[in-house]
Amino acid sequence: MNNDQTDTATTHIAVIDNGICNLRSVTKALEAVGAATHVIRTPAELPAAATGLVLPGVGALRDCVASLQASGLAGTVREWIAADRPFLGVCLGMQALFEYSEEGDTRGLGILPGKVVRFELPPEYKIPHMGWNTVRFTQPGSPLAAGLKSEGESFYFVHSYHCVPDDPSVVLATADYGGAFTAAIARGNCHATQFHPEKSQARGLQLYRNFVKISR
Structure with missing residues (x-):
């Protein structure tokens, strides 16, 4: 549920509703680890109490x-990340940060240099990459x-495209599916995962718990 009460003891997280996201699962996971969630559809709905911003998404990046x-929230995301405020992108919310995607010849938000490409795999690998896979974290001491x-x-994935950052230092985690690919990124307080923490049971809740702590 949305909690719009101002409570200095509670971390308030704004969750963007772009119309194509598993909104309920994400907000419930955040609430399960103690956050108050605020679903926003326009920049005007962003509460002053919010100290963290989450962009989830499933489906087509375009x-x-x-x-x-259209909503004006693209500017909100850019400004939030430029100010180094705590941000978490999930699945399409990670892909949207990059400059370009092969999926539908789509221009992203251009916050991170790089592109999103379709898996090119041998026939024995199914696309989309769907299910549990091992994620290895490569940035020692990352708070996320x-x-x-x-x-x-192990985290849960559902995707046909993966991110290729120009700057390898932003890679927070990798996974393997016919070869290594970027499973998560981090630059300052900007974080994003290709996998779905809200579908990843206790490990996913731990990651959301970490993001809430980052957002305090």
Whole structure:
């Protein structure tokens, strides 16, 4: 549920509703780890109490970016990240940060240099990449990965495209599906995951708990 009460003891997280996201699962996961969530559809709905911003998404990136542009929230995301305020992108919310995607020849928000490409795999690998896979965290001491094993934790994926950052230093985690790919990124307080923490049971809740702590 949305909690619009101002409570200094509670971390308030704004969750963007772009019309193509698993909104209920994300907000319920955040609430389960103690956050108050505020679903926003326009910049005017962003509460002053919010100290963290989450952009989830499933489906087609073109629709996700078009929705953000139409609502004005594309600018909100850019400004929030430029100010180094705590941000978490999930699935399409990660892909949208980059400059370009092969999916529908789509221009992203251009916050991070790089592109999003379709998996090119041998016939024995199914596309989309769907199900549990081992994620290995590559940035020692990352606050988003606190309490998670750097050598490998299982998270749930559903995607046909993956991000290729120009700057390898932003790669927070990798996974393997016919070859290594970027599973999560981090630059300052901007974080994003290709996998779905809200579908990843206890490990996913730990990651959301970490984001809430970052947002305090």
